[in-house]
Amino acid sequence: MSIMSYNGGGVVAMKGKECVAIASDLRFGIQLQTIGLDFDKIFQAGPKLYVGFPGLATDTQTVHQRLKFRTNLYELRENRKVSPKVYASMVGNLLYEHRFGPYFVEPVVAGLDANNQPYICAFDLIGCANAPDDFVVAGTCEEQMYGMCESLWKPDLGPEELFEVISQALVNACDRDAISGWGARVYVIEKDKVTVRNVRTRMD
C-alpha cells in the first residue's frame, strides 16, 4: 500500500488553441472506502490560473494553503497577479524545500499567460517540473490517462472540442481505476472566461 494511493484520484491538463483545460475526479476515499463525492482537487490560483493536487488528501489541502500564503504575499509585494510560469516555479520550490520529508502530492498547473498563450506544468512529489506542449497527467490513474490523452489529443483544439477530449480522457481513465472517479469536474480556461462543468460519470 503506497502513500500516493491512500486516497486515490487523478488530474489531467491539456493545451488547446488559446485555451487550456484542467480536470479532476471528485472522489474522497480512504483506501477502498469512499467517504465523500465532492472533493475537487483543483483550486484557483489566479484569474486564469488553476492548479490541481492529486495525491494524499491532507497534503492536497496543506500544500494549497501554503501556496495560497506565498502567492498572497507575492501579490502584496509585487502588486500584480502571479503568472503561470512564476507560480509553477513557486510550486517546485515549495516541494523541493521538503526534499527529505516531502508532501505527497504531484501538482498540475494550468493557465493562460499575459499573451493568452496556454501553459501547463506537472511536478513530481519533490518538485521536478515538466512543462510540455500537449498534456500532463498525475494521480493513481496516470498510466490510463497517458493512454487516453495520447490517442485523443490533437494540437490546436478549440475550447468546446478540448472540453470533449479532456472529459473523455479523464472519465475513461478513471473507469479503469478502482480508487478514482465518482464524478468529475472540468475547467476550461479561455482568454475572456472560465467555464466549470461537472461531468456525469459511473458512480462506482
Add this chain to the structure above:
Amino acid sequence: MAVCGESGDTTQFSEYIAKNVHLYKMKNDYELSPRASANFTRRMLADSLRSRERYNVNLLMAGYDEVEKKAELYYMDYLASMMELPYCAHGYGSYFVLGCLDAYYKPDMSVANGYELLKRCIAEISKRFSINLPTFSVKLIDKDGIHDQEPIHARQLVI
C-alpha cells in the same frame, strides 16, 4: 466535536481545540464559525502530523453557523484530511453504517427522523458488527445551541 483514536490524544487534542476556540471568543468578543473552527482544527492536526509526535485522532465536528443560517458537519481523519459532508462515520462501524445512511438520509429530514435514522444505524451495528457497543449518547446542535438527546441503548432496539 466527537473524537476517537489513541487514548490520551483524544482528550488532550479535543480539550486543546475547545479551549482555543473559547479563547478566540474571549479575545474577539464573537465566536469562531464552525467552518473556521474546523479549519483551525485541521491546521493543528496537519502541523502535528509532520512533527516529533503526531496526534492520532479521528474527528467529527458539527456546528450551526448563525451567519449562514445552516448546520455544518466536518469529517476529519487522523492525517488531517477534512471534508464537509451531510453524514459520516469513523471506524470499522462506518463500513456498516454508511450504506444505511446512503439509503435513508434525506437533506430535509426532521430531527425526529434523524434520530430514528441514528437508531437504525445503531441497530445495524448491533446486529452485524462483532464488537459489543451497548450505549450511544446523542447530541443535537441547532440554532438554539447544543441539546442532549435521549441516549440510544442497543438492547432496546428492535433488531
